[in-house]
Amino acid sequence: MNAVLSGILILTGLGAIVWGGERYRSQFAKRDLIVGTVAGLGLIVLASAPVFYDAVGSLLNLESRVVTVSLLGNLFLLGVILYLFTVLRETQQDVAELSRNLSISGTATDARFDGGNHPIVVVMPAYNEAASIESVLSALPEQVADHPLEPVVVSDGSDDETALRAGDAGATVAEHPINQGQGGALRTGFKIAQQKDAEVVVTMDADGQHPVAELPNLVQPVLDGDADYVMGSRYRGVDRTGNGIIRKTGIRFFTWLINRLTKSGITDCTNGYRAIRGDDIGKFTLTEERFSAPELIIEARKNGLEIKEIPMVINEREAGETKKPQLGYAIGLTRTILTTWIR
Structure with missing residues (x-):
């Protein structure tokens, strides 16, 4: 791997880690911290210690480093997609709950029995x-x-x-x-x-x-x-x-x-x-x-x-x-x- 590509991967990895840390610092978003840290470390390891992926590929009986990186990358991407679906669902539920509460607050709800x-x-x-x-x-x-x-x-x-x-x-x-x-x-x-x-x-x-x-x-x-x-x-x-x-x-x-x-x-x-x-x-x-x-x-x-x-x-x-x-x-x-x- 050439030096330019390695540098880009390291900078991108550091950026992902910083983003996750900032999200946790400002919003206490633990999942964002985990996503950013895992993605960042993965890129940094790929740039600085690619033999790590060779070892993982050996454990999985994968002969090519490219295949190993692709497999791990796709698994990570799948996890991110599922995470985004979860966030979207939670946001929809929050909006729906807010809508219901606003509807109820504007409604006369006192019981009419004496x-x-x-x-x-x-x-x-x-x-x-x-x-x-x-x-x-x-x-x-x-x-x-x-x-x-x-x-x-x-x-x-x-x-x-x-x-x-x-x-x-x-x-x-x-x-x-x-x-x-x-x-x-x-x-x-x-x-x-x-x-x-x-x-x-x-x-x-x-x-x-x-x-x-x-x-x-x-x-x-x-x-x-x-x-x-x-x-x-x-x-x-x-x-x-x-x-x-x-x-x-x-x-x-x-x-x-x-x-x-x-x-x-x-x-x-x-x-x-x-x-x-x-x-x-x-x-x-x-x-x-x-x-x-x-x-x-x-x-x-x-x-x-x-x-x-x-x-x-x-x-x-x-x-x-x-x-x-x-x-x-x-x-x-x-x-x-x-x-x-x-x-």
């Missing part, structure tokens, strides 16, 4: 559901089982009049400035429900698929102490959604997978019509932004909640089209089920 029973809070994630949100909210009763009913609509980055119409219909409305997905919207709604001291938290869609008439059947087992987590099942009841054979097969497969992993006995893992005891919401570790249904079920099982499934009628959407992707939905559900089960 010395009586704690409210049943109905959380509705809504993304561009202006066409149906008013009719869904207007169908809600003022009370269920002697508990006041309080609807909370989380407008998840909607660019139509979802938030305006929900507010006009009397709901507590939180607005996400950017779309975070159903999971992110539910987490905002759950925080508001906790601030309202909810006895039971119900989640339902804003598109009219979940019949309001089923609300008493959904919440009563929780109020009676027979269950902590009640979910509806279209397969024990009536499915009017018009789902095709591919989607139905997919739902049954993912339900089977959850049952095998968690020793559950559910039949409809993607149903978003559920009732959860208010005091148990805070026990869940929720990180999933979009594919929230499996995460909630698995978290309920992990925390020892008594889960009950009841027959349910699920209707077709009142208006608009589904926001769920096809292939991406299957991949997302698989990832969510496995990561939630493992963690």
Whole structure:
């Protein structure tokens, strides 16, 4: 190796070490310090003591120094890429959390009950559901089982009049400035429900698929102490959604997978019509932004909640089209089920 190339490698290595040290000194970023130090030392050793790579190549049965350096370099590059993905994910989560907190801080969250029973809070994630949100909210009763009913609509980055119409219909409305997905919207709604001291938290869609008439059947087992987590099942009841054979097969497969992993006995893992005891919401570790249904079920099982499934009628959407992707939905559900089960 000629002197010029050696000098360039040494200077570059020193620069990487200095960068890592500066990042740690100013931001206490340990991972940046490690990346900079490892990269810098690797370049300096290559320039000043290349026989080191010959020794490593001998251990790996590699005859060429070039091959050894390329292999180690690619492994290091892969590590850096994974590190960058981790940083990106953490940044996205921080932005989402900030967005949710800002949404909640701008929302009136005081419970509206006076010395009586704690409210049943109905959380509705809504993304561009202006066409149906008013009719869904207007169908809600003022009370269920002697508990006041309080609807909370989380407008998840909607660019139509979802938030305006929900507010006009009397709901507590939180607005996400950017779309975070159903999971992110539910987490905002759950925080508001906790601030309202909810006895039971119900989640339902804003598109009219979940019949309001089923609300008493959904919440009563929780109020009676027979269950902590009640979910509806279209397969024990009536499915009017018009789902095709591919989607139905997919739902049954993912339900089977959850049952095998968690020793559950559910039949409809993607149903978003559920009732959860208010005091148990805070026990869940929720990180999933979009594919929230499996995460909630698995978290309920992990925390020892008594889960009950009841027959349910699920209707077709009142208006608009589904926001769920096809292939991406299957991949997302698989990832969510496995990561939630493992963690």
